[in-house]
Amino acid sequence: MTGDVAVAAAGxxxxxxxxxxxxxxxxxxxxxxxxxxxxxxxxxxxxxLIAILCGIIVIALFWGAFAKPKIVPGKFQSxxxxxxxxxRDQIVRPALGRRGDKYLPLIVSMFFFIFMMNLxxxxxxxxxxxxxRIGFVWPLVAxxxxxxxxxxxxxxxxxxxxxxxxxxxxxWPVYIILIPVELLRFFIIQPFTLGIRLFANMFAGHLxxxxxxIATWYLASFSIGLLFAVGSAxxxxxxxxxxxxxDLLQAFIFTTLTATYIAASLExxx
Amino acid sequence: MSTRDQQGPRRGDRDIEASxxxxxxxxxxNVFSYLLAGMVAYxxxxxxxxxxxxxxxxxxxxxxxxxxxxxxxVIYRYGRAEQVSETERGDDR
Amino acid sequence: MSALAASATQVLQINFGAxxxxxxxxxxxxxxxxxxxxxxxxxxRQPEATGRISLYMWIGFSxxxxxxxxxxxxxxxxxxx
Numbered sequence: 392m393t394g395d396v397a398v399a400a401a402g403x404x405x406x407x408x409x410x411x412x413x414x415x416x417x418x419x420x421x422x423x424x425x426x427x428x429x430x431x432x433x434x435x436x437x438x439x440l441i442a443i444l445c446g447i448i449v450i451a452l453f454w455g456a457f458a459k460p461k462i463v464p465g466k467f468q469s470x471x472x473x474x475x476x477x478x479r480d481q482i483v484r485p486a487l488g489r490r491g492d493k494y495l496p497l498i499v500s501m502f503f504f505i506f507m508m509n510l511x512x513x514x515x516x517x518x519x520x521x522x523x524r525i526g527f528v529w530p531l532v533a534x535x536x537x538x539x540x541x542x543x544x545x546x547x548x549x550x551x552x553x554x555x556x557x558x559x560x561x562x563w564p565v566y567i568i569l570i571p572v573e574l575l576r577f578f579i580i581q582p583f584t585l586g587i588r589l590f591a592n593m594f595a596g597h598l599x600x601x602x603x604x605i606a607t608w609y610l611a612s613f614s615i616g617l618l619f620a621v622g623s624a625x626x627x628x629x630x631x632x633x634x635x636x637x638d639l640l641q642a643f644i645f646t647t648l649t650a651t652y653i654a655a656s657l658e659x660x661x
Numbered sequence: 662m663s664t665r666d667q668q669g670p671r672r673g674d675r676d677i678e679a680s681x682x683x684x685x686x687x688x689x690x691n692v693f694s695y696l697l698a699g700m701v702a703y704x705x706x707x708x709x710x711x712x713x714x715x716x717x718x719x720x721x722x723x724x725x726x727x728x729x730x731x732x733x734x735v736i737y738r739y740g741r742a743e744q745v746s747e748t749e750r751g752d753d754r
Numbered sequence: 755m756s757a758l759a760a761s762a763t764q765v766l767q768i769n770f771g772a773x774x775x776x777x778x779x780x781x782x783x784x785x786x787x788x789x790x791x792x793x794x795x796x797x798x799r800q801p802e803a804t805g806r807i808s809l810y811m812w813i814g815f816s817x818x819x820x821x822x823x824x825x826x827x828x829x830x831x832x833x834x835x
Binding site for chain 1: 676679680682683684686687690691693694695697698699701702703705706727730731734737
């Protein structure tokens with residue numbers, strides 16, 4: 392993180408209050424990373440490492456839990472079952488009902504992947520939520536987007552799907568006025584807000600956490616700054632807990648809305 | 662007959678609460694998407710027309726008109742009594 | 755307003771549109787909080803009225819949100835006019 396590099400470079404004691412360097416405020420530059428290694432023009436950076444690691448962790452956890460399932464589950468398997476059942480009962484079944492069990496693998500993987508990626512914001516060595524780089528969000532959104540459009544066409548036919556989207560019960564001049572709104576909302580605004588919600592929450596959370604952490608370090612000089620450093624450290628604790636909540640909540644909202652969009656696509660013509 | 666299986670034959674209270682939570686969540690973001698989409702759609706139309714007619718004020722006017730249209734539609738669609746039906750979610754219990 | 759604003763933005767580099775939106779979002783922020791807060795309280799007092807209360811809640815939310823979104827639009831108006 393370039394913020395830390397600047398702090399470290401500001402002298403052997405580091406950059407503190409009254410030591411001559413200004414506050415190394417975190418900003419957009421803290422979201423760009425120097426590549427860990429490069430192959431040609433392909434740069435492998437820390438967010439990519441985090442994303443691959445999260446994928447491996449989620450796969451490993453569920454593989455370990457369910458590789459050899461027994462009727463009477465062992466400890467690891469019951470933990471895995473707890474996770475899957477929680478997602479099924481709180482996210483998939485409320486939106487889709489029983490036929491949602493077909494989409495359970497997707498929703499479970501998505502939920503735990505997003506949650507793990509978000510949690511990386513809080514784990515000491517990594518400390519970066521990969522979803523705060525928008526490039527990691529759009530592929531997930533694309534998966535959801537392609538899925539619900541495909542399901543809509545498959546279940547209701549091309550014309551049926553489009554005719555189901557139209558507002559009904561309105562007189563036809565109003566109908567014409569509403570067509571661009573409905574089209575834009577369904578094809579552009581809805582997936583856009585799905586992605587931006589996750590991205591903005593993670594971006595803001597990371598910025599919040601890093602501002603208070605850097606402030607604690609910066610203020611920790613042997614002067615009046617120590618008092619403020621304690622206050623800043625308290626804020627770090629508060630933001631830490633807040634970010635735990637936000638990580639879980641954002642993963643939950645993303646997957647619940649995914650399940651809802653799938654349900655809307657599967658809905659028979661009414 | 663299993664008495665512990667809540668998901669199958671009977672919809673318990675926790676079920677209904679979870680369903681309405683999912684419905685409420687999606688309704689909320691649907692309303693917001695309608696507002697945004699109305700603004701963007703008619704702002705875009707206003708901008709295109711404004712470029713043709715060289716009145717650049719048509720862009721914000723289009724956005725305001727679109728906002729009005731989408732608010733009207735949201736009130737129409739989400740604010741009527743017969744919308745409180747179970748079929749909106751489309752589950753097939 | 756434009757000449758004064760233009761010179762001010764040159765000297766202080768303030769984007770008044772962004773500041774205007776920030777100020778415009780205060781009221782609707784409080785308003786939406788009130789709408790949902792009272793709706794939740796009403797639903798807690800009388801759970802059987804939840805459906806009807808939700809309807810009015812969404813109407814109230816969309817009308818309040820309009821004011822915040824208008825804050826996004828107005829900088830374009832004053833820029834264009």
